[in-house]
Amino acid sequence: MNTLVVLAIVLLLLMAAIGGKKGVRSFVALFVNFFVLLVAVLIMTDPYADPIVLTLIACAIISCVTLFFINEVNSKTKTAFISTLVTTVLMLLFIFIVTEQSMIHGFGEEEVEEQTIYSYYLGIDFVKIAASVIIMSTIGAITDEAIAVSSPMFEIHKHNPSISRKALFLAGMRIGKDLLGTNANTLFFAFFGGYLALLIRYKDLEYTLGEIVNTKIFSAEMMTILCGGIGVALIIPITAWITAYVLTRR
Amino acid sequence: MNKCKNMLMYRENGQWIYWGILFFLCLGSLIFVNYNYSFYDRPIAQVIEISDERQVEVTDGSQNHDTVYTQSLVATIKNGEEKGQQLELTNEYSDSRAYHPKLSKGDDVFVSIEQTNTDKLVGSMLDMKRDQALLIVAWIFIFVLLAVGRKQGLFAMISLVVNALIIAYALELYIDTSNISLLFIMSGAVIVMTILSLLFVSGFQEQTYAAIISTLLGTFMLLFITVLVLWLTDEQGLRFEEMAFLSRPPQAIFMAGVLVGALGAVMDIGVSMASSLFSLYEKNNEISIKDLRESGIEIGKDIMGTMTNILFFAYVSGTIPSLLLYLMNDASLGFTLSMNLSLELTRALAGGIGIVLTIPIGLYTTILFIHRKQVKS
Numbered sequence: 001m002n003t004l005v006v007l008a009i010v011l012l013l014l015m016a017a018i019g020g021k022k023g024v025r026s027f028v029a030l031f032v033n034f035f036v037l038l039v040a041v042l043i044m045t046d047p048y049a050d051p052i053v054l055t056l057i058a059c060a061i062i063s064c065v066t067l068f069f070i071n072e073v074n075s076k077t078k079t080a081f082i083s084t085l086v087t088t089v090l091m092l093l094f095i096f097i098v099t100e101q102s103m104i105h106g107f108g109e110e111e112v113e114e115q116t117i118y119s120y121y122l123g124i125d126f127v128k129i130a131a132s133v134i135i136m137s138t139i140g141a142i143t144d145e146a147i148a149v150s151s152p153m154f155e156i157h158k159h160n161p162s163i164s165r166k167a168l169f170l171a172g173m174r175i176g177k178d179l180l181g182t183n184a185n186t187l188f189f190a191f192f193g194g195y196l197a198l199l200i201r202y203k204d205l206e207y208t209l210g211e212i213v214n215t216k217i218f219s220a221e222m223m224t225i226l227c228g229g230i231g232v233a234l235i236i237p238i239t240a241w242i243t244a245y246v247l248t249r250r
Numbered sequence: 251m252n253k254c255k256n257m258l259m260y261r262e263n264g265q266w267i268y269w270g271i272l273f274f275l276c277l278g279s280l281i282f283v284n285y286n287y288s289f290y291d292r293p294i295a296q297v298i299e300i301s302d303e304r305q306v307e308v309t310d311g312s313q314n315h316d317t318v319y320t321q322s323l324v325a326t327i328k329n330g331e332e333k334g335q336q337l338e339l340t341n342e343y344s345d346s347r348a349y350h351p352k353l354s355k356g357d358d359v360f361v362s363i364e365q366t367n368t369d370k371l372v373g374s375m376l377d378m379k380r381d382q383a384l385l386i387v388a389w390i391f392i393f394v395l396l397a398v399g400r401k402q403g404l405f406a407m408i409s410l411v412v413n414a415l416i417i418a419y420a421l422e423l424y425i426d427t428s429n430i431s432l433l434f435i436m437s438g439a440v441i442v443m444t445i446l447s448l449l450f451v452s453g454f455q456e457q458t459y460a461a462i463i464s465t466l467l468g469t470f471m472l473l474f475i476t477v478l479v480l481w482l483t484d485e486q487g488l489r490f491e492e493m494a495f496l497s498r499p500p501q502a503i504f505m506a507g508v509l510v511g512a513l514g515a516v517m518d519i520g521v522s523m524a525s526s527l528f529s530l531y532e533k534n535n536e537i538s539i540k541d542l543r544e545s546g547i548e549i550g551k552d553i554m555g556t557m558t559n560i561l562f563f564a565y566v567s568g569t570i571p572s573l574l575l576y577l578m579n580d581a582s583l584g585f586t587l588s589m590n591l592s593l594e595l596t597r598a599l600a601g602g603i604g605i606v607l608t609i610p611i612g613l614y615t616t617i618l619f620i621h622r623k624q625v626k627s
Contacts, residue, residue, distance in 0.1 A: 002487040006479050007599040014606040019551045026555030041573050070555040102383030103351040112349055118579045120348040121308050121316035136567035140560035180399040181451055182521055184406045186514040190564035192417055193511020197493050197503050203425050204497055210290050219380040226391040233398040
């Protein structure tokens with residue numbers, strides 16, 4: 001049997017055994033998200049579709065699925081959703097500038113050498129696609145952190161309804177800070193794991209540090225790590241502020 | 251009271267010094283990369299003029315339309331023997347910019363110098379100089395993490411650097427002594443990184459030990475299950491050609507990547523389980539094992555969905571450009587997906603299995619530690 005199918009079945013069984021209904025929902029959510037990503041990619045092949053707009057829509061749907069389907073629609077998940085959207089827009093702007101300036105868009109030498117049979121004159125904007133790759137890699141972490149910060153803030157407000165906006169915001173910041181380390185770590189290790197093969201190639205070919213740092217693929221991956229870190233940090237004050245604002249309106 | 255105020259002043263002063271030092275380091279390093287040409291062996295040239303730009307409309311075999319531009323450029327060589335001389339360059343890029351970038355005035359590029367027969371030098375462009383942009387983003391990263399996370403932000407960065415160094419050292423060891431398996435070396439690295447990172451996060455206390463044990467058990471269980479499934483299914487459907495650029499057997503490198511990639515997420519689960527159960531115990535020292543188990547499962551349910559999602563997107567998003575390349579060259583959807591995604595999906599699924607497994611492992615390990623404490627007291 002196909003390895004991927006067996007692994008997927010193992011994961012489903014484990015999630016169902018440990019998480020019950022919510023576990024099954026989490027598994028289904030993974031597939032829905034995969035499907036959303038795939039549809040976004042298929043639409044991107046149209047040269048008239050703007051990859052940035054598509055990415056924003058895809059990110060919105062993905063965080064909807066993660067927040068509203070795995071959890072439920074309530075005021076906590078709604079504020080988390082708004083915070084995710086705001087952060088995504090800000091990060092996309094920043095990342096777009098970064099990719100344009102550092103010219104990490106498109107394929108690296110290594111990749112082009114490997115796939116010489118393909119045409120690279122595709123008529124779609126790879127600068128925008130590079131930006132979309134970076135934000136998509138971190139959307140999971142950003143959404144996770146939004147709900148992890150906003151949900152305890154609601155609890156704090158429930159136990160102490162007269163709390164001031166500033167005190168609530170600071171409480172949210174404190175919660176977020178404690179999560180920052182482990183969340184950033186999750187992303188960093190995931191990226192390291194993916195880049196091991198590339199690092200081995202560089203070492204085998206005896207690239208010098210100066211050469212490695214300037215190659216397109218390596219700098220693109222460093223940028224992904226750095227932007228991911230910026231994203232998981234930036235979501236904290238944004239969520240804390242939005243949640244504090246929503247709770248102390250009136 | 252006065253003493254308190256003095257201490258506050260002192261702290262504020264300390265903060266100013268701290269930010270000041272950072273600011274100067276930032277400025278100094280930016281100036282350095284701006285003028286570091288002489289540290290490179292490969293010739294670097296700076297574009298000073300775009301003398302000509304021609305464009306041609308092209309249509310490829312799959313009916314994709316694009317415009318190809320040919321830039322003729324004049325650049326000054328910034329290092330090496332020909333330093334200061336002018337160089338003529340050509341650069342070809344397309345509207346989609348899938349390979350070469352569009353050059354503009356002031357860009358630094360690595361070049362190869364081809365002819366030196368006349369007084370004018372001719373060369374071709376190899377790659378961009380990207381260290382400057384990388385450094386700027388790195389500083390933004392440092393400032394944002396420090397501004398938001400303060401001490402925790404600093405810790406996150408230190409652990410990033412330390413773990414990166416450990417991985418680099420492990421790779422070095424693997425390449426120098428090619429008779430030891432990479433998986434074995436990386437397992438060692440995983441143990442060291444787990445212990446260091448978790449001690450760093452929560453210090454020498456019982457809950458840290460519980461987190462370390464559950465993380466290691468979870469990670470190696472995940473490795474065991476993945477190896478077993480790969481062996482039982484004969485790696486059917488996995489396209490190791492994707493890693494063909496390696497001059498080494500890709501399977502071992504892939505498995506090492508799976509191990510390292512899932513470690514962060516598994517650690518996160520281990521820490522969450524241990525710290526939340528210990529805080530329940532601290533609130534109520536008499537709490538029953540049954541209550542602990544129920545709360546633990548609830549906590550686990552909440553985190554497993556989002557954690558698997560994090561890993562999934564971190565892995566799969568990177569394939570978007572290749573997916574587009576294949577699809578727009580009229581490759582079938584099935585071929586495109588299996589060529590580009592089989593390994594990434596395996597990573598994501600294996601990581602997910604690790605995450606979910608660590609929930610009960612973390613739960614029972616922590617309960618064991620708490621039970622021991624309860625019996626003692």
